[in-house]
Amino acid sequence: MEDRLPVIKKPNPKSRSSKKLLLFLFIFFITLLLILFFQSSLSKITEIEIQGQQLVSKEEIAQAAAVKVGDHFFSVSSSKVESQVKALKMVESVDVSKKFPGRLIIQVHEYPKVAYQVGENSQIEALLADASVVPVTVQGVALDKPILTGWPKDDPLKVKLCLVMSKLPASYFSDVSEIKPSPTDSYPDKIKMYTRSQYEVQTTIGYLPEKMKYLDSYIASLQSSKISGGVITMLEADTHAPFEKDSGKTNAKDTKDGTDGKVNKDSKDNKDSKEGKDGKNDETSASKETDKRDTASSSADEKRQEGQEKARN
Numbered sequence: 001m002e003d004r005l006p007v008i009k010k011p012n013p014k015s016r017s018s019k020k021l022l023l024f025l026f027i028f029f030i031t032l033l034l035i036l037f038f039q040s041s042l043s044k045i046t047e048i049e050i051q052g053q054q055l056v057s058k059e060e061i062a063q064a065a066a067v068k069v070g071d072h073f074f075s076v077s078s079s080k081v082e083s084q085v086k087a088l089k090m091v092e093s094v095d096v097s098k099k100f101p102g103r104l105i106i107q108v109h110e111y112p113k114v115a116y117q118v119g120e121n122s123q124i125e126a127l128l129a130d131a132s133v134v135p136v137t138v139q140g141v142a143l144d145k146p147i148l149t150g151w152p153k154d155d156p157l158k159v160k161l162c163l164v165m166s167k168l169p170a171s172y173f174s175d176v177s178e179i180k181p182s183p184t185d186s187y188p189d190k191i192k193m194y195t196r197s198q199y200e201v202q203t204t205i206g207y208l209p210e211k212m213k214y215l216d217s218y219i220a221s222l223q224s225s226k227i228s229g230g231v232i233t234m235l236e237a238d239t240h241a242p243f244e245k246d247s248g249k250t251n252a253k254d255t256k257d258g259t260d261g262k263v264n265k266d267s268k269d270n271k272d273s274k275e276g277k278d279g280k281n282d283e284t285s286a287s288k289e290t291d292k293r294d295t296a297s298s299s300a301d302e303k304r305q306e307g308q309e310k311a312r313n
Contacts (some may be wrong), residue, residue: 019226024092038072044105045071052106054141055126055134064088065106073102081106085301090134114165115179117148129166131159146173146193150180157181161205172212175219185192187235197218200243201236214238 039214048069050058062068065081076097085094085106095107113126117133123135127148151158165173182202193201197219203211211234218232222240233239 002190042101043073044102045069045073045076045104047104049103049105051105051107053110055110055113055136055138056088056108057138060137061085061106061108065105073098073100073104076104089132090128112166113145114162115145115148116143117151127158129162131162145170146176146179148179153280155181157183157205160189161191161208164205164208168212172215175216197223198228198229199232201232201234207234212239281302 045067046069048062048065048067050061053061062086064085066084067076067162076098078098081096081104082094083092085096085108090110091108092111093109095109097105097107097276099105111128111130113128113134116136117125117127119125119133119135124141124143125138126145128134146157148161161179169184175195175197176193177196180189180192180194182192184190187204189205191205193203195201199219199222201215215232215234218234218238222228222230222232227240229246230240230242233241260288
């Protein structure tokens with residue numbers, strides 16, 4: 001029985017100690033590398049890239065993000081940066097991404113701007129979809145949207161206009177340079193739009209979604225017919241008329257020409273009448289002289305005959 005039992009080898013104490021030593025050395029070097037890495041520039045933010053902003057300056061976004069070059073790359077929370085930048089009034093959403101080594105990208109999505117207006121001290125202000133006003137602090141921004149003029153500060157129709165414009169394609173307003181209110185009793189929300197192609201468009205805020213899609217083609221048809229400028233009315237029906245000022249000048253000129261023609265005609269008629277009258281008077285005078293001469297000749301003949309009869313007797 002004893003010969004059949006397997007022999008159990010005793011563990012080698014040297015192999016266990018060597019494994020512990022290797023594990024200790026591995027942990028030591030890993031710790032050392034981590035310390036060296038976090039102390040090096042590879043673990044820090046070396047570049048902050050801000051994209052997508054137009055109304056907000058990069059300085060404002062960087063200040064709101066509270067992140068600067070030199071901060072630890074792994075200690076920066078992307079979600080925290082997003083929430084801090086999104087707190088800005090004109091920012092709709094933010095996407096923050098990190099790319100090793102040391103690059104932080106902040107992608108900003110602003111609320112769509114629908115128009116501009118000139119505020120106090122000639123400050124250009126952008127109007128967002130909800131008619132909220134955002135001062136334009138970025139220098140050299142192209143005014144690629146219509147400018148609202150003549151609107152009261154808290155006009156509910158301006159809020160309605162901005163909301164309608166935000167739902168329409170921006171290309172519909174590419175030719176519109178200015179929008180001003182023009183209310184009437186029949187159309188309280190009536191507006192006037194002035195285009196860069198020298199047309200005045202009269203419509204209402206309620207008609208904008210229906211009429212704006214045809215405005216460019218309507219202007220193109222007028223220009224193809226050699227009709228430049230004028231007033232385009234887009235209400236129940238779409239009509240075109242020349243500007244009232246030019247029409248007034250034309251009518252005044254026509255009236256003046258007609259008056260002058262009438263005066264000249266009357267003068268000519270008076271002159272002809274006078275000449276006819278003078279001619280008639282001359283004819284009457286000549287007739288009287290002829291009758292006078294005939295009478296004198298008849299008297300002379302009678303006297304001659306009487307003298308001859310007396311001589312015969």
